[in-house]
Amino acid sequence: MTAAHKTQNILIFGATGLIGRHITNAILDNAASFAGRIAIFTSSNTLWTKSDEIDALKARGVEIIGGDITSADAVNEAYTGFDTVVSCVGRPVIQNQLLLIQLAERHPDVKRFFPSEYGTDIDYDASSASEKPHQQKLKVRAALARVSKLQYTYVVTGPYGDGDSVLYLAASGxxxxxxxxxxxxxxxxxxxxxxxxxxxLTTMRDVGKLVVAALQHPEEARNRALRVNSxxxxxxxxxxxxxxxxxxxxxxxxxxxxxxxxxxxxxxxxxxxxxxxxxxxxxxxxxxxxxYDARDNGLIGMExxxxxxxxxxxxxxxxxxxxxxxx
Ligand SMILES: NC(=O)c1ccc[n+]([C@@H]2O[C@H](COP(=O)([O-])OP(=O)(O)OC[C@H]3O[C@@H](n4cnc5c(N)ncnc54)[C@H](OP(=O)(O)O)[C@@H]3O)[C@@H](O)[C@H]2O)c1
The missing domain is CATH 3.90.25.10 (UDP-galactose 4-epimerase, domain 1)
Incomplete structure (x- = not known):
């Protein structure tokens, strides 16, 4: 087995989404520990509709790559120079990660891939396989089970312990x-x-910190689910x-x-x-x-x-x- 890959340059998909914002913010707060480039790949729609947020990211040193997530050429070009991909894409585009994984596996630069999980354990027990909301994420895991070069981590956090709309500590009306x-x-x-x-429960701020900790512990996080919580x-x-x-x-x-x-x-x-x-x-x-009998926080120094x-x-x-x- 090849050695666990130490992250240097990070490319983030879905960086301006609900959880992507927290993950991107935590990565930027810890940028010094990666000693490389941090970039986001985002749609032209987001470049236009969230221009203030994009400008704020640029001001923090983030490289902005605009493109279409369904374009193999655009994604391949974006991958150049990045060893780690962190995907935070939303539920409607979970299946688009199949292309991202296929391209990452073939790209000489990409070594680690974090698919968009950050939620309910889709492999908790035998009943998980037939749960409707899990189906797209299960296909993504099946694709990662077939890769040979790429190292991957599933950050499983359970529900968010926050009061923002529809989350577990929210007012439902x-x-x-x-x-x-x-x-x-x-x-x-x-x-x-x-x-x-x-x-x-895991707060969204902690999801960001836990992803950073997983990035910083490549050996412990390699090719597995990390079941973490607050x-x-x-x-x-x-x-x-x-x-x-x-x-x-x-x-x-x-x-x-x-x-x-x-x-x-x-x-x-x-x-x-x-x-x-x-x-x-x-x-x-x-x-x-x-x-769980025991959570995995301790594995990545987050007990x-x-x-x-x-x-x-x-x-x-x-x-x-x-x-x-x-x-
Ligand atoms: N544990 C929990 O309680 C909980 C709660 C919510 C979400 N989650 C999980 O967190 C992950 C991210 O979800 P989220 O709610 O943060 O995502 P989101 O805010 O809905 O979307 C994140 C990003 O995905 C891209 N995207 C979303 N919908 C798209 C569409 N229809 N077409 C093209 N691009 C689209 C956009 O990126 P660009 O603009 O950059 O293209 C968007 O900023 C998912 O795996 C989800 O299951 C967990």
């Missing part, structure tokens, strides 16, 4: 609260399951922390049992509701499939230094309150 909510404005929670089932808590413990940080009074509370969640999920898939995939993921999380329930809830309150102020 009265009409959608059955999917689970921690609504700071209304002091209202709907807990999933019986409220006592543990769930492991903290583990029950929905009732999360609620208690929200109550403590919002004045100590009890919130109004309801529950969506696992059976009710399954029913909502079935109905959503039956009518092709775009929320169906999210409900499937919440059912998977609520049935304990974010839990400590990740966020706690307290800091995640503090940030979620801030995010929800800022949204409230903008309304």
């Amino acid at each position: 009265p009409e959608n609260e059955a999917r689970g909510t921690f609504d700071v404005k209304r002091k209202r929670a709907v807990l999933l399951g019986d409220g006592n089932g543990r769930i492991s 903290f583990t808590a029950t929905p009732k413990e999360i609620l208690a922390e929200f109550e403590r940080q919002t004045g100590g009074q009890p919130w109004s509370v309801a529950f969506t049992s696992l059976a009710q969640l399954e029913e909502l999920e079935r109905e959503a898939w039956a009518k092709s509701d775009p929320k169906a995939g999210g409900l499937t993921l919440r059912r998977i999380w609520t049935s304990g499939r974010t839990l 400590d230094g990740v966020e706690t329930l307290e800091s995640a809830v503090r940030q979620a309150i801030k995010v929800q309150t800022e949204v409230e102020d903008e309304e």
Whole structure:
């Protein structure tokens, strides 16, 4: 087996997306440890619609490569000089990574590839293979299982422990609260399951730090899934922390049992509701499939230094309150 490749020059896809921003920011915060070039490959649409963000990245020394992710020529040219590719592309374009992998495997410069994972474990147990939201990512893993030169890492973080729209610590709004909510404005929670089932969450800031740690530990991260997280808590413990940080009074509370969640999920898939995939993921999380005997943080030097329930809830309150102020 060849030695693990030490990352120097990094090319990021999807850098301005929800999680891509955090990953790119963390890479830039640690740029000195890579001692090479950092670039993003992005669409002309993003160059146009997010020009301020692109300018801010340029100001931090990032090279900007505009192009079409489906063009083999554009991607091949972009790969030149980069040994590590970090993909953070969104769900609609997960399958486009099949081309990125094929080209990376053949390109003389590219040695490491991080596909867009950063979420639910798509290989938790036998049931994972048939879960609808996992299908595209499973194809990407199958493609990486066939490469011979390329080294790869799947950073598996579970659900995000943040208060931004649709994430686990978000306010869902009265009409959608059955999917689970921690609504700071209304002091209202709907807990999933019986409220006592543990769930492991990772804040988006920690996803960025954990990807950097994986980049910095090529031997430990090589050709495997890293199952990492920030903290583990029950929905009732999360609620208690929200109550403590919002004045100590009890919130109004309801529950969506696992059976009710399954029913909502079935109905959503039956009518092709775009929320169906999210409900499937919440059912998977609520049935304990974010839990492990041991997490992999320690392998990449991140047993400590990740966020706690307290800091995640503090940030979620801030995010929800800022949204409230903008309304
Ligand atoms: N654990 C969780 O709770 C959680 C939550 C959300 C997402 N995730 C995971 O995180 C990863 C990234 O998701 P995200 O939500 O951060 O992605 P996103 O913001 O939807 O998109 C990221 C980037 O992908 C490209 N892209 C997205 N949709 C596209 C389209 N229709 N056509 C062309 N390009 C498109 C764009 O890059 P350019 O503009 O540069 O072309 C975009 O900035 C996914 O694997 C997702 O499953 C996990």
